[in-house]
Amino acid sequence: MTESDGRQEDDLLAGEYVLHLLDPEARAAFERRLSQDLTLRRLVHDWEIRLADLAVDLPEVAPPAALRAALLKRIAPEGGDRKALPRWLFGFGAGFAVLLLLTVFMAFGLLTGPGERPPSYLAELVAESDGIVMTAAYVPEDSTLLISRSAGAARPGRSLELWLFPEGSPTAVSLGVLPDEAEARILVPGDYAGLVATGTLAISDEPPGGSPTGSATGDVLAVAAVQKI
Amino acid sequence: MTTPADIETMIARIALRDRGAFAALYDATSAKIFGVCLRVLGNRAEAEDALQEVYLRVWHKADSYAVTGHSPISWLVTVARNLCVDRLRRRKVPVQALDAAEVVADSRPDPEAQVIARSETARIDQCLDELEAPRADAVRRAYLDGETYAELAARHAVPLNTMRTWLRRSLMKLKECLTR
Known part of the structure; x- marks a missing residue:
């Protein structure tokens, strides 16, 4: 198979994945690749x-008014954002989360030397x-963010x-300009x-040395x- | 009037846990999204559940919007459609499809509150028209009804592999037409 055949095959698989036509095994295998392959995600x-346009012009139907109130109650602070967490996490593909965590633990296992504290919080910036x-993994005890860039640059x-x-x-506060190194x-x-x-x-994308204004300019x-x- | 840029701003604010922006997004888009849920699920009670699930997911995943390159409405529609098809797949006994008249007879949304820029939908319809009718039908049914290869093959009385070949060719033609 040539490289261009491979690309076309990936493109077709991506289309079938979006249409939900892959069988469960192929779908799971595709999702494993997706979690690591930006080109495939693209x-x-x-x-x-492309396909969303098939649904965008469907007739609009007003939902019952009670739904709005119920929904706003569910996102209210005492309604418990945390309780709702596992539900979306599951919906979005627990597989992604697990893979991401594994990657992070491996990356920071190498980065943090023996005796250093492990991070307890994480954000994936793509x-x-x-x-x-x-x-970006956060170690609250040391007030330190461990940055690990696996792809891309300024x-x-x-x-x-x-x-x-x-x-x-x-409004955001600046935590500083990221160094060119992959780990920081x-x-x-x-x-x-x-x-x-x-x-x-x-x-954000900024002039060399960072934003001159104190808020994101790029x-x-x-x-x-x-x-x- | 609510523009796509307004909706984008709402999503950005939702990522920062702004409940007012969430209510505004719901008011501007829920009739559109409920229409999608009803169409895919064909069942009112289930569509209501799905609608809540869609907006809860938006509340928790608004920060992932920026990375997808979608227009805001296309992103919301995609979240809704995917979630509804997931529900279809989990459904044990198929529910009788809603009569189309029942959907249309429903109270229409306030037009002022629901103005959303039309996307290039005419374009995808045109491109599907370039395919043979049964092949265009298969793409629509896979997307909007969540039909599987097996269901599509049975519907069109062709072997499963033939259906897969059809559909993959249709996807390539569709892409070629849309990027023309």
Whole structure:
């Protein structure tokens, strides 16, 4: 099979995957590849976008008003965001989560020397536009973020800057410019250390050395909520 | 009027746990998404359950929107359709499809609240029209009814492998037409 045959086969598999036509075994095998292959994910997203138009013009039907109230109650703070967690996690493919965790444990197992504390929180930052795949794992005891970039880099002559959105805050605080190295440790300033676990991380494209204004000036490339491991 | 850019902003704010933005997104998009759930599941009670599940997933996964490259409506529709097809697959006994009249007779949404830019749907319909009718039908049924290769093969009275070959060729032609 030539390389171009392989690409076309992947494209067809991606289409069949989106249509949910693969048998359970082939589907599981495809999902295992998806969790590690950005190109394949791109193919899947392309098919999702193409085929979504089949559903976009269906007639609209107003749902019963009671549903809205029930839903808002379920996302209310005391309704327990945490309780709802396993449900979406399962729905979205527990396989992804497990693979991701394994990858992270392997990566940080190498990164953290003996006697160092393991991270308890994690965010996966993926910027498909720029081919960046990065995990940020947080060790609350040391107020340290362990950054591990498995793919991608800053745009030529530009820097990547890491941001923290504290929970409920519409504005981000800079956690600094990411070094070019694939592995990095970032010390979170004391004021913000307690806010990482419940916050959201983001990376943006900035001039060399970082944003001159204190807020993101370039494209926001990836956003990910921090999750408990 | 709610534009795709407005919806994108709502999703970004939802990723930051903004409940007001979540309510606004629900108001702007729920009739569209409920329409998708009803169409795929063909059962009102189940569609109501699915609708809640869709928005709960949006609440928890809004941060993954930025990386998919979807337009906001196409992303929501994809989340809804995938979830509904998952439900279809788990369903043990098939539920009788809703009569189309029942769906249409339902109260229509307030047009002001529900204005969403139309996507290039005419385009995919045109491209499907370029395929032979049974092949276009198979693609639609797989996407909107969650039919399997076995079901499609039985419907069109062809061997399963033939159906797979048909469908894969149709996908390539469709892609070629849409990127033309």
